[in-house]
Amino acid sequence: MGQIEAVKKMWQRTLEKNKQYKPVMKVHVELVEMLEMHTPSHLPQLSFTETELAGKLGQGIPFLEGKEKEIDLTSAAPLFVALTKWSGLGKAKSAFKSTVKHLSEQDIRDLLRGWLKGDEAQVTHFASRHQLPIDVLHIVLRYSLLPTLQQYGQQLFDSGLFDEEFWMKPYCPVCGDRQGLAEFRGDERFRHFRCLSCAADWKYWRIGCPYCDNRNHEQLSSWFIQEETGHYQLDVCERCHGYVKGINKIERSSLPFLIFDDFITMSLDLFAQEKGYHPYGTTQQLIQ
Incomplete structure (x- = not known):
């Protein structure tokens, strides 16, 4: 069974339990179809010697940091264009469709490259010049690069040089982004953090705040939430009022089901924020 068919079957089972998710299903399935259509068939290997890569990881430097100019954007640029027509953009869709008509492929590549480099001024200027909501632009850029960065990340994990027991950091070993959610697998003493920018998977302490490095169990709490769609967990920190949403797996x-998990746990984001806790990021504002 293909990934898209598996996703649709998952949504059918979800809708049998709660039909309120139907608008979310449409947005998610449409997104997965776009990502699959624009997944690179082949990407060139990044230039690293084993010594260089081992040294970089040993210093806690993400795999792609400093290699932004080498990243192949052949698939990411057309995906950016496709995403400007995505129903998940809500009210912002017309502004994105209008903007892309005036952009060359080089304009799009420059913007994507700026996002990769963390050039916030460039991205903010682009949003202001084209009157685009900056938060939605961030999501479009992230999804535009997601299939490409996932494949580059696989180069790291295939190298055999990544030691997940050594990394144990609050940011992604591939692209440097913060975690988007955590997966709890069995009785392991770790959480598996997942990156929503490149789909990487790495271990982090089960008890500990990834935002302020708080390890004081008296200032850390876990809320266990059972819903029709699954068993979830919110880990909250009273020091910085950050939270991490988690799901039992x-x-x-x-990748398609990672995005599904993010979408299906939007209620956890809302709940945590209503209680005064702050997220790293959420896709909730896209679905209106």
Whole structure:
């Protein structure tokens, strides 16, 4: 069974339990179809010697940091264009569709490259010049690069040089982004953090705040939430008022189901924010 068909079957089972998710299903399935259509068939290997890569990881430097100019954007640029027509953009869709008509492929590549480099001024200027909501632009850029960065990340994990027991950091070993959610697999003493920018998977302490490095169990709490769609967990920190949303999994979610997990747990984001806790990011504002 293909990934898209598996996603649709998952949504059918979800809707049998709660039909309120139907608008979310449309947005998610449409997104997965776009991502699959623009997944690179092949990407060139980044130039690293084993010594260089081992040294970089040993210093806690993400795999792609400093290699932004080498990243192949052949698939990411057309995906950016496709995403400007995505129903998940809500009210912002017309502004994105209008903007892309005036952009060359080089304009789009420059913007994507700026996002990769963390050039916030460039991205903010682009949003202001084209009157685009900056938060939605961030999501479009992230999804535009997601299939490409996932494949580059696989180069790291295939190298055999990544030691997940050594990394144990609050940011992604591939692209440097913060975690988007955590997966709890069995009785492990770790959480598996998942990156929503490149789909990477790495271990982090089960008890500990990834935002302020708080390890004081008296200032850390876990809320266990059971809903029709699954068993979830919110880990909250009273020092910085950050939170991490988590989901119980038997095994690692593939990319389409990682996004599904993010979408299906939007209620956890709302709940945590209503209680005064702050997220790293959420897709909730896209679905209106």
